[in-house]
Amino acid sequence: MYKMRLFTPGPTPVPESVLLTTAQPVKHHRHREFREIFAEHNRLLGYLFQTEQPVLTLTASGTGAMEAAVLHAMRRGAKALYVEAGKFGQRWGEILCAYGLEAVPLSVPWGEAPDEAQLEAALCAHPDVRAVFLTHSETSTGTWMDVRALSRVVRQRAPDALVVVDGITAVGALELYMDSWDLDIVITASQKGIMAPPGLAYIALSERAWKQARESDLPRYYFDLFAALAAYERGDTPWTPAVSLIAGVREALRRIAEEGLEQVWDRHARLARALRAGLLAMGLKLASRRPSNATTAVWLPEGMGWESLNEALKRRGITVAEGQGPWKGRVFRISHLGYYDPLDMVAVVAALEDALRELGYPVEPGVGVAETQRVLLQVDMETGS
């Protein structure tokens, strides 16, 4: 018997207390019983985003919040710059294109992220962009982008352009201060760092973004953020929201607040570092040149198919994610985003050692877990915790 263990970058595992909260009797969204839950949920989201702005709730997948961001940041005939370095960066381009907008890609190879000079050059060629669309953690490649530094470049080179951040697999995992980093739109979803089931997406806009949104003329109804804002101000949502998931998110956010957001970020950094060390000790190779603390992409060993590795891990109760786009069949991805602790990293490395050995890949039993454990304890010693 193996327990089921989810190591995918969304859905991610959900704490039992959150699951049980979602099973409580459904409340009506326009009555007091729900408004109390929603008000606390909203306060805690402000803490999570590190913003004084309202964080609006959409009943949708994260992609719905991406579309809402485009619909409010852009207007007909406007031009956008977006970073294209993986499947989720490409999605910005697809949404912009679906609305007939001019979308200029800043392309870098998969597994890499643009640096400040590349963004400067792109803005020099296109100083008239209305918004710059970034991906804080590009999940398809397990790659992190320095949103803070890139945002500064936008402020210097295109002062009126909005900085729009896909934080879907980053918020709650990677350091992010929406207000003090001067980000204009940040989005995320419930089934990632928030540690709740999928079904909710979140979006916050800076004052600059709200101002620009008022000029937008793109058609929308369900994703109209002015309707969402008006409802937010009276304590609810314009359409019936996923009330049971909102109750679950409140419970999950209470846990994050109790641990402390900076401690949560540190935990993600520590787990990612320990996992990567274990993988390298087994002779595996990381696919990203700037690994994200949310997800690690690993090259499949030569000659090993994704399906056989997946089946071998499944036999040990482990679910990881396959590669996407051009990396399909070339990488597998292990997530450490959300509800994970050090012992989960030891467990996944142990399962991987075993599965790889079954498939004929040479690993000395214990070499991965020992290195993972060493790094976990070393980080402990360094931080004195």
Next chain:
Amino acid sequence: MYKMRLFTPGPTPVPESVLLTTAQPVKHHRHREFREIFAEHNRLLGYLFQTEQPVLTLTASGTGAMEAAVLHAMRRGAKALYVEAGKFGQRWGEILCAYGLEAVPLSVPWGEAPDEAQLEAALCAHPDVRAVFLTHSETSTGTWMDVRALSRVVRQRAPDALVVVDGITAVGALELYMDSWDLDIVITASQKGIMAPPGLAYIALSERAWKQARESDLPRYYFDLFAALAAYERGDTPWTPAVSLIAGVREALRRIAEEGLEQVWDRHARLARALRAGLLAMGLKLASRRPSNATTAVWLPEGMGWESLNEALKRRGITVAEGQGPWKGRVFRISHLGYYDPLDMVAVVAALEDALRELGYPVEPGVGVAETQRVLLQVDMETGS
């Protein structure tokens, strides 16, 4: 101590077995463990809609499915006819308008529904409409529309026009055979007749509707039903869906299939009839001239405010819905949509008798519940059950 009892037209009460199913560990939507659940969920949705067409799953509120219907039924420059007889009929008009489409209202007073002659006249004046948007159960007024008869009128008078049905508070409550009634688009949501928490919306298109949708040129991304259809055919959804709610809906649909869909419709008819009889026996007056078996709207007694009635009912654990739009402060609405049995009707009438008496409205104790009970038993005798 009073138990909490929800009598609102969405969210509606959710069976305990469904709630507990939603609390099971989250599964990854692209893995076998979820695909099995999704396949059965999809088969059962076909039974619920009485269609051979795919019923597509959107992670959204019902309004999202309304927008998806507009985006695929219409195209730029096209004209639509919609029935405007309450808040949800108006919403069709609002969505059409948000996309710059010509939207012709067929308006009837709140609490009424158009008959075949009225629709014929409207189509005679506007034979060139691309689609006719109906509301099977107009929840704001508790009014039922004869979708089957109206659909026949469309087929005769405007053979190429699509019949689009908002079945959000009707599917699973009112008789509906999508295929044999030749309906083109039917939508619903999870938190209504389906008896699950809010967060999912459903939409099915006839062959005629799919054909017309291929010509549509309205911008869309998250609500692109061609992306949803392609994913459906390989067993999943284009974006991460609310997997825990889908598991809950499967459990709820199993219950509906076990009871039998026609028995479910009959139950709704019987409960609605018994409730209305109890209300009339108390001297209350129904606000709709064609009461829906999903929700009953009742005029507030003269001089009685919504807030005081609401508070008096809350003290007895009962949540009902207030009026909307022009009926705000004039009606209250009791829902019997989804997970209700005969004893729930007796209970809500008993609470209402008690609350009304507290507020000084003259009711003989027992007069309402006795009449409700008489009708429940009479229907039993008539049907021989």
